[in-house]
Amino acid sequence: MKILIVEDETELQDTIKKSLIKEHYTVETANDYTTAFDKISMYQYDCILLDIMLPKGNGLHLLKHLKQLGKSENVIIISAKNSLDDKINGLTLGADDYLTKPFHIAELTARITAVLRRKNFNGSTQVQIGNCTIDVLERTLEINSEMVHLNRKEFDILNYFSLNKNRLITKSALAEYVWGDHIDQADNFDFIYYQIKNLRKKLEDANAKICIETVYGIGYKLIEK
Missing domain, CATH: 3.40.50.2300 (Response regulator)
Structure with missing residues (x-):
């Protein structure tokens, strides 16, 4: 947020x-x-x-x-x-x-x-996508009722995707949202790739019914399997 x-x-x-x-x-x-x-x-x-x-x-x-x-x-x-x-x-x-x-x-x-x-969130603190429950205010992720640990940036990325489900998110928009408006000083977006890679692995290991698709050359999209 x-x-x-x-x-x-x-x-x-x-x-x-x-x-x-x-x-x-x-x-x-x-x-x-x-x-x-x-x-x-x-x-x-x-x-x-x-x-x-x-x-x-x-x-x-x-x-x-x-x-x-x-x-x-x-x-x-x-x-x-x-x-x-x-x-x-x-x-x-x-x-x-x-x-x-x-x-x-x-x-x-x-x-x-x-x-x-x-x-x-229509009065609720939670977002439900597939078998994943994201509590935005508690900053927690549960998959099949099991807690999955995310670091701060991983959670921020997942939260941003959850608010934009099925929408194409450009790398620059994601970086600016999660890292702030000083992101334009960065030489490249490699750090986003590594955060996305780690987040994907955690979702896959927990058998999440959501995945982050890569739209090559542009950005990413969160979809339900």
Whole structure:
């Protein structure tokens, strides 16, 4: 799961980032309106934590931009502004929740969990594909009711495939989702190949009824056998 923090208070941004990384999220940040605008335009996120008052612009304008792009990212507004009008405007523009500063990090994490469960998984934390049960929040995989250990990147890859079952996923899209927007600095995608190879072996050894197909020269696709 990838989260973008749009927050200009450096200390708060750093605190949130460290906490979410401990929860195994991939985390990116933006300190001002322009940076956030560019990232939202170029990349996909599972959740965006959005401050309203930003250098160079207003967070509510970013919500409008998301709507214009037709994107459906989960958005939680985190703002010191506590007026009813601000909350109504944010929620009307498509925000999924609104949290007023100061707040406890534990509450923010709970809000993130809630919006992801509600919007992405219809209230459930689990995705069932074939004989595989993926618990997105617990970050576990069971095959035929037996637990299969995955490292962090293997789970992130499988989770991304589960959200895009039967869809072609390019190597660049997979790398950007799992490793973040600094992936464009990489010389090649060999590291993806090795993670996919290890994940395939674990699925095969556990007799999973799903497999990751290679679409040569382009990317991969998750299908049921």
